[in-house]
Amino acid sequence: MSKTIEISSLDTFIYGRSPKPVITDRGLEIGTGIVFPEVNFTLPAMNCNAQTWPKVVAHYTEMIDDVIRRSIELEVPQLQIEFETLPDMTLNPAWGLEINRLLADKLIAAQERTGMKTALRFTPNDIREFSRPPIMRSGIHWENMLEVFDKAGEAGADFLSIESTGGKELCDEALMNADLPGVVFALGVLGCRDMEFLWKHMVEACNRNGVIPAGDSACGFANTAMVLADKQMIPRVFSAVVRVASAPRTLVAVTQGAKGPCKDCAYEGVYVKAITGTPISLEGKSAACAHLSPIGNIASALCDCWSNESVQNVQLLSGKAPEVSAEQLAYDCRLMNVAARRSPEDALRLRDWLVESDAPLDPQAYVLHPEVVLRISEKIVQGETPYEQTRIAVAAAIDELRRGADEKAYKLAEREESWLDMMEMALEDDIPETEEEMIAQQAPLVDSAKCDLREYGISV
Amino acid sequence: MARNEELFNAIIKGKRKDVATIVQAALDDGANVEEILMGSMIPAMREIGDRFSRNEVYVPEMLIAARAMQAGLDIVDPLLATAGHKALGKVAIGTVKGDLHDIGKNLVAMMVKGAGYEVMDLGVDCDVAKYDEAVENGAQVIMLSALLTTTMPYMKEVVDHFKAKGSDVKILIGGAPVTQEYADEIGADGYSSDANQAVGSVEKVLV
Numbered sequence: 321m322s323k324t325i326e327i328s329s330l331d332t333f334i335y336g337r338s339p340k341p342v343i344t345d346r347g348l349e350i351g352t353g354i355v356f357p358e359v360n361f362t363l364p365a366m367n368c369n370a371q372t373w374p375k376v377v378a379h380y381t382e383m384i385d386d387v388i389r390r391s392i393e394l395e396v397p398q399l400q401i402e403f404e405t406l407p408d409m410t411l412n413p414a415w416g417l418e419i420n421r422l423l424a425d426k427l428i429a430a431q432e433r434t435g436m437k438t439a440l441r442f443t444p445n446d447i448r449e450f451s452r453p454p455i456m457r458s459g460i461h462w463e464n465m466l467e468v469f470d471k472a473g474e475a476g477a478d479f480l481s482i483e484s485t486g487g488k489e490l491c492d493e494a495l496m497n498a499d500l501p502g503v504v505f506a507l508g509v510l511g512c513r514d515m516e517f518l519w520k521h522m523v524e525a526c527n528r529n530g531v532i533p534a535g536d537s538a539c540g541f542a543n544t545a546m547v548l549a550d551k552q553m554i555p556r557v558f559s560a561v562v563r564v565a566s567a568p569r570t571l572v573a574v575t576q577g578a579k580g581p582c583k584d585c586a587y588e589g590v591y592v593k594a595i596t597g598t599p600i601s602l603e604g605k606s607a608a609c610a611h612l613s614p615i616g617n618i619a620s621a622l623c624d625c626w627s628n629e630s631v632q633n634v635q636l637l638s639g640k641a642p643e644v645s646a647e648q649l650a651y652d653c654r655l656m657n658v659a660a661r662r663s664p665e666d667a668l669r670l671r672d673w674l675v676e677s678d679a680p681l682d683p684q685a686y687v688l689h690p691e692v693v694l695r696i697s698e699k700i701v702q703g704e705t706p707y708e709q710t711r712i713a714v715a716a717a718i719d720e721l722r723r724g725a726d727e728k729a730y731k732l733a734e735r736e737e738s739w740l741d742m743m744e745m746a747l748e749d750d751i752p753e754t755e756e757e758m759i760a761q762q763a764p765l766v767d768s769a770k771c772d773l774r775e776y777g778i779s780v
Numbered sequence: 781m782a783r784n785e786e787l788f789n790a791i792i793k794g795k796r797k798d799v800a801t802i803v804q805a806a807l808d809d810g811a812n813v814e815e816i817l818m819g820s821m822i823p824a825m826r827e828i829g830d831r832f833s834r835n836e837v838y839v840p841e842m843l844i845a846a847r848a849m850q851a852g853l854d855i856v857d858p859l860l861a862t863a864g865h866k867a868l869g870k871v872a873i874g875t876v877k878g879d880l881h882d883i884g885k886n887l888v889a890m891m892v893k894g895a896g897y898e899v900m901d902l903g904v905d906c907d908v909a910k911y912d913e914a915v916e917n918g919a920q921v922i923m924l925s926a927l928l929t930t931t932m933p934y935m936k937e938v939v940d941h942f943k944a945k946g947s948d949v950k951i952l953i954g955g956a957p958v959t960q961e962y963a964d965e966i967g968a969d970g971y972s973s974d975a976n977q978a979v980g981s982v983e984k985v986l987v
Contacts, residue, residue, distance in 0.1 A: 365929040365957070406930050407878060449880055450905065492883050498840040544883070551974075553839040553887075632929060735836075 424476020473529030486514020508710025794844030
């Protein structure tokens with residue numbers, strides 16, 4: 321990997337523009353100057369099984385029809401849909417592929433009819449964790465995933481993504497204990513090793529089938545931390561460090577051949593964009609339908625697609641929720657695009673307002689500040705391996721958070737202050753320089769009923 | 781029951797070694813084992829749970845306290861068994877079928893155990909048969925957890941199953957998308973929005 325980052329100037333680190341844009345076969349462009357909605361939707365509370373399948377299909381038909389109609393009415397220039405399957409739809413690949421085909425056909429027809437550029441991101445589940453301990457590289461779940469990857473193109477997908485979970489079986493407990501070495505082992509060793517294995521297969525499947533390998537997300541790691549912090553279960557400053565630590569893991573998808581856009585819930589995508597120049601999708605205030613966050617505005621400052629994360633097909637006063645969500649995203653994007661059309665200075669001004677409205681209020685927002693992202697990214701790329709990069713990311717994040725707290729650049733709650741000290745100590749004493757040393761330290765602590773290290777190519 | 785302040789504070793501060801030492805010393809001095817448990821150890825865990833509810837401590841601090849509590853339990857448990865002491869009740873907990881999320885479930889299990897109940901952790905992706913087996917093994921309360929809106933409806937299947945059987949097992953539910961209204965709608969015996977509240981729900985249904 322190059323020792324320099326792709327975007328080194330703050331003036332070119334902005335929403336809607338990426339040095340390595342992605343263009344689909346049907347002409348949808350990501351990163352060439354405009355931000356547009358990526359809408360995701362899901363079922364209301366209901367069972368998904370053979371008996372309910374006709375209802376499931378009816379829901380997806382209604383959701384895609386509503387979203388396309390409203391997007392056309394609002395003159396959205398481009399529309400991307402993400403179909404993130406429910407676990408049952410990856411466990412039974414034919415189900416997921418059927419819905420994907422349905423959505424793709426509707427999008428293609430809409431583009432032919434109206435000229436609105438459309439694309440479909442297909443995101444099957446990582447179902448390998450249905451085995452406990454997870455079986456990562458063989459078995460029925462892995463075979464089902466391979467089948468889904470291979471048939472994504474035939475089922476109409478333009479992009480293939482996943483929220484992979486390698487290492488999550490250890491990360492959850494490490495998060496609950498605010499165990500920084502445990503998190504680094506889960507993300508920087510297990511997560512990165514699994515990403516390399518998984519994305520190699522995903523990229524190969526995409527190349528065989530004319531699908532663009534898009535990107536991953538550390539949702540199960542860093543977003544879990546963010547939710548726990550939001551519920552006052554772990555310190556926010558710890559969650560902020562986990563976010564930065566997750567960047568090298570998500571980066572592995574790109575080094576294996578992913579082209580972007582990174583998944584919407586990958587807030588660490590801003591680091592991926594800075595380092596590799598690939599476009600990213602993000603979600604913030606208009607994803608409050610799916611989860612709360614302290615980064616509603618800042619998340620849009622650097623996005624290329626703007627997403628709602630997911631919304632259930634339930635009735636609201638104005639209409640069904642997916643349609644409402646599409647409208648909210650459409651208006652968010654309009655504003656960003658108008659500023660960009662006015663002038664580069666106007667776009668940067670809007671970006672800075674988006675940043676300044678969140679960054680001073682929470683450490684998790686502060687580590688997404690474009691200036692902080694560029695400084696940390698420059699350090700991350702000095703690492704030779706994903707593990708080294710993860711360790712550097714942790715060190716750089718703690719350093720930035722310490723400096724930011726000293727300068728009162730963001731608000732650090734009094735009861736969080738001691739956690740910065742504890743993380744500094746953990747980094748110094750318990751997070752070794754090399755992956756080999758980290759494995760030697762952590763492997764004896766791993767409960768084999770929870771995690772089989774051999775599934776990550778580690779001999780035990 | 782008289783509270784041993786030193787033991788109470790050692791648990792709250794998560795001082796595992798101190799807890800073991802204090803418990804052993806108290807026993808050596810002839811203290812009643814049940815009094816140690818009920819008078820100091822369980823109240824300490826309640827206090828840490830209350831502090832968490834008041835946003836005064838984080839989960840890692842609660843877990844440290846729980847591990848300190850365990851150091852004491854390792855000493856008193858065999859003595860309690862010999863004395864014929866029974867846990868306050870037997871509780872089974874599991875994430876429902878199709879759902880693999882277990883952070884919340886694990887936290888609830890830890891808090892309920894810390895409150896003096898025997899806890900059977902059934903794990904994740906639990907079908908009706910797993911809950912059935914737990915009830916056959918003496919569970920008086922089963923706790924169902926779900927994070928996904930598409931797995932939440934399985935809670936109703938579990939409730940319906942036990943109702944159809946005429947079972948008197950109490951069913952408590954929780955998880956991000958779950959609400960009191962949903963608990964009422966499916967006929968569950970209770971709902972809790974956080975781990976500490978879950979302990980209160982168990983106490984309530986076992987009265």
